[in-house]
Amino acid sequence: MDFNQFKQSLQQARPPEHISVFLESLWYDGKGDWARAHDLVDDLPGTTAARVHAYLHRVEGDLGNADYWYRQAGEKRPACSLQEEWELLVHHFIK
16 A cells, blocks of 8 residues: 555545554544544554654644653654644555
8 A cells, every 4th residue: 555545545434454553543533533543542552652642642732742742752743734744654654
């Protein structure tokens, strides 16, 4: 699956099969279902989950919480738009 196929899948009722939980979270966010996206990564350990979690709190508008999760991921909040960050994350996980 490439990026364009992933974006097109947002028109479907269900996420594509056999994708990582991180891509699934981003898929639900791309559909506008922030709560479902957040639930998928909320209790997962590790820096990868923290990175997606940070992005989701940035989407929510809770920048203090987002910055906490960016630190947990070993990163700083990016200066790009939310759409650009979503695309960067999707590209990262599709590789």
